[in-house]
Amino acid sequence: MKNFILPSICFLVFLYSCEKKQEFIDTNTSTESISTDAKGALITKFDPSIGLANDLYNRLGPHQVSTTGTRLDCSGFAGTIQRVLAALRFIDPGVRCSPSFPYGFEDRRVTEVFYPSNIQSLENVPVISFVGGLVSNQGNYDALIRLWTSYGFVVVNSNNFINFNPSLHVTGLLEIVAQNSNPQSPLYNKLDLSKVQVSGHSAGGSGALSITSKTEKIIQSIHPSLRIIGSFPLQPSFAASGNNVNVPTLLLTGQYDVLVPPTTFPLKNQYQKISSAPAWFVSTKNSNHLTPTLELARNDYAGITVAWILYNAKNDVAASRFFVGPAYRSLEDPAFTQAGDLPLAVYRPSKPSEYLKTGEPFVLVKPNPTRVQRNSRANALKSL
Numbered sequence: 001m002k003n004f005i006l007p008s009i010c011f012l013v014f015l016y017s018c019e020k021k022q023e024f025i026d027t028n029t030s031t032e033s034i035s036t037d038a039k040g041a042l043i044t045k046f047d048p049s050i051g052l053a054n055d056l057y058n059r060l061g062p063h064q065v066s067t068t069g070t071r072l073d074c075s076g077f078a079g080t081i082q083r084v085l086a087a088l089r090f091i092d093p094g095v096r097c098s099p100s101f102p103y104g105f106e107d108r109r110v111t112e113v114f115y116p117s118n119i120q121s122l123e124n125v126p127v128i129s130f131v132g133g134l135v136s137n138q139g140n141y142d143a144l145i146r147l148w149t150s151y152g153f154v155v156v157n158s159n160n161f162i163n164f165n166p167s168l169h170v171t172g173l174l175e176i177v178a179q180n181s182n183p184q185s186p187l188y189n190k191l192d193l194s195k196v197q198v199s200g201h202s203a204g205g206s207g208a209l210s211i212t213s214k215t216e217k218i219i220q221s222i223h224p225s226l227r228i229i230g231s232f233p234l235q236p237s238f239a240a241s242g243n244n245v246n247v248p249t250l251l252l253t254g255q256y257d258v259l260v261p262p263t264t265f266p267l268k269n270q271y272q273k274i275s276s277a278p279a280w281f282v283s284t285k286n287s288n289h290l291t292p293t294l295e296l297a298r299n300d301y302a303g304i305t306v307a308w309i310l311y312n313a314k315n316d317v318a319a320s321r322f323f324v325g326p327a328y329r330s331l332e333d334p335a336f337t338q339a340g341d342l343p344l345a346v347y348r349p350s351k352p353s354e355y356l357k358t359g360e361p362f363v364l365v366k367p368n369p370t371r372v373q374r375n376s377r378a379n380a381l382k383s384l
Contacts, residue, residue: 045287049297051335052334053322053335057304058306065114068112069114071096072097074086074139077102079103090290091140097139098159100138103137109171111156111172114146115186125152126309128156129169129172129199131208133202134162143302144305154190162203163207166206169200176191177193194225197309198228199232206236206239209242210240216246228247229313230247231247232309233252234292242269242271245277247277248278248279249277250304251279252282254283254289254300255284255286257288258289262337267369278377278381279378280330281373286300308323311323337370337372
């Protein structure tokens with residue numbers, strides 16, 4: 001328990017220090033402080049989610065959701081921290097806890113499956129493997145996982161409290177193979193193992209990047225029918241690189257994430273290193289590191305993740321417009337950081353043809369580095 005108490009205390013102290021910190025944007029010619037609202041967003045997001053993708057998809061889909069998982073009232077030391085964070089609205093105020101250690105007394109390495117309640121009446125259903133962040137409670141991600149499931153997906157949520165090891169995604173894949181092969185399971189012969197997507201938050205997000213750098217032969221050593229067709233890590237940690245990632249990847253970050261700042265390794269060591277597959281980079285405005293754990297009303301990742309899974313696994317035409325085509329809709333979504341948003345890199349240009357007159361003297365304004373963008377392989381994809 002000592003190994004849990006110290007990190008927890010440090011985390012709460014960190015949150016407090018973030019609230020007091022004053023940050024500045026250096027534009028060479030002027031210095032502009034972040035607003036009071038922005039400083040508050042570093043740890044608490046009160047505003048509702050907005051944007052084109054959320055308008056379309058931040059609502060439950062047509063399917064009721066069933067699960068093999070169990071939720072309890074959060075109790076004990078770890079559960080008390082969850083309740084405090086919920087009371088402060090850092091996370092979903094309605095959060096409930098998994099019975100796995102340290103939130104309960106069951107084995108801390110656990111998988112649970114969410115599936116459409118009417119799965120027996122459906123064609124074979126695509127799969128999502130999800131792993132949460134460091135020291136997270138599986139219940140922290142119920143809002144997003146239930147949302148994805150309601151659109152006709154099976155989601156396996158794997159957790160061992162630490163969650164840094166990409167083997168947790170292997171654990172999840174083994175679980176869905178077992179469920180698909182078990183005549184006593186409601187999922188028996190109902191899973192499309194050839195359409196698996198992987199996701200995760202923070203530590204779990206880096207695991208999603210790591211497993212998608214493995215060859216198809218390695219993945220199919222788990223089961224010959226398995227095929228990973230896409231990835232959408234949320235605020236992935238430093239523990240993985242984009243090198244060797246070989247499936248289409250939507251990399252999602254948050255404007256006010258101080259644990260995984262979007263301009264650091266998510267942009268430079270992950271997105272920019274993906275060269276063998278299509279890749280997209282999206283930074284959601286006003287989001288911090290805990291935003292993926294919020295209820296749908298405040299969860300900035302709800303709409304865009306639904307659009308991604310529908311496009312990537314079901315070839316949904318409306319959803320595809322957020323990712324493919326010359327004027328893909330993510331470029332105009334006000335929920336995302338765009339090229340013209342602050343902070344801009346401002347400097348004196350060397351060529352008169354590059355001048356942009358914004359007053360005197362002339363300066364050149366570079367696009368925001370965390371703007372919506374996609375690589376050359378994604379640019380080459382045709383509209384559905």
